[in-house]
Amino acid sequence: MKVTQHLWFEKDMEAAVRFYTSLIPGSKLGALSAVMADNPSGPAGSVRIAEFTLGDQNYMAIEAGPLDPFNHSFSIMVDCDTQAELDRLWDALKEGGAVEQCGWLRDRWGLCWQIAPTRLRELMNDPDPAKVRRVTEAMMQMVKLDIAPLEAAVRG
Incomplete structure (x- = not known):
């Protein structure tokens, strides 16, 4: 299958x-x-x-012409290993599109993307709820995600 x-x-x-x-x-x-x-x-x-x-x-x-426009109910999420990789994809995909909060953007065709550091998933799965809260709060303040401030947030 x-x-x-x-x-x-x-x-x-x-x-x-x-x-x-x-x-x-x-x-x-x-x-x-x-x-x-x-x-x-x-x-x-x-x-x-x-x-x-x-x-x-x-x-x-x-x-095949107009039907239903792309929306947030479907997005392509890309986990990036480095900030340079994230920056490269973000900059290319946002060209002619629109950026949104928390690592989301729409490209010039209207397709939604989530461009995120792989490290974010690791930080969000930390067993310490206080660390996860700090990382989440830091992420909520960002448009394009940035690894360094997320790492700083986990350290307090």
């Missing part, structure tokens, strides 16, 4: 997928195709489909 996330783009799907796969190490673009039959989204050839992977996750994307 294979599980694949599916993303519906109004337009520019191929550009988005090429951009995403260029940013995430270990990613690749697979098959690109068109639906060669008339369908509710348009005439034969107007609906395009792409298969791709981001890291170790499988995705399909379709460009």
Whole structure:
């Protein structure tokens, strides 16, 4: 059995997928195709489909006109090992998009992302509730997440 996330783009799907796969190490673009039959989204050839992977996750994307816009109920979360890696992804994905609190952003296609340091998950799983509270409070003050202040918060 294979599980694949599916993303519906109004337009520019191929550009988005090429951009995403260029940013995430270990990613690749697979098959690109068109639906060669008339369908509710348009005439034969107007609906395009792409298969791709981001890291170790499988995705399909379709460009089939407006339906439901992307929203926070689906986001792609990327755990970054270093601040430099986090900064690189954050800066690339926010271009033409919008940043949000706690490491969330929307890219130029409206897709929601959570760009977080791997270290945050470790800090949030500390057995000391006071440390977790301090880390959470520090995170809630951030837009782009920053490892150094999170580490300082855990130390008190």
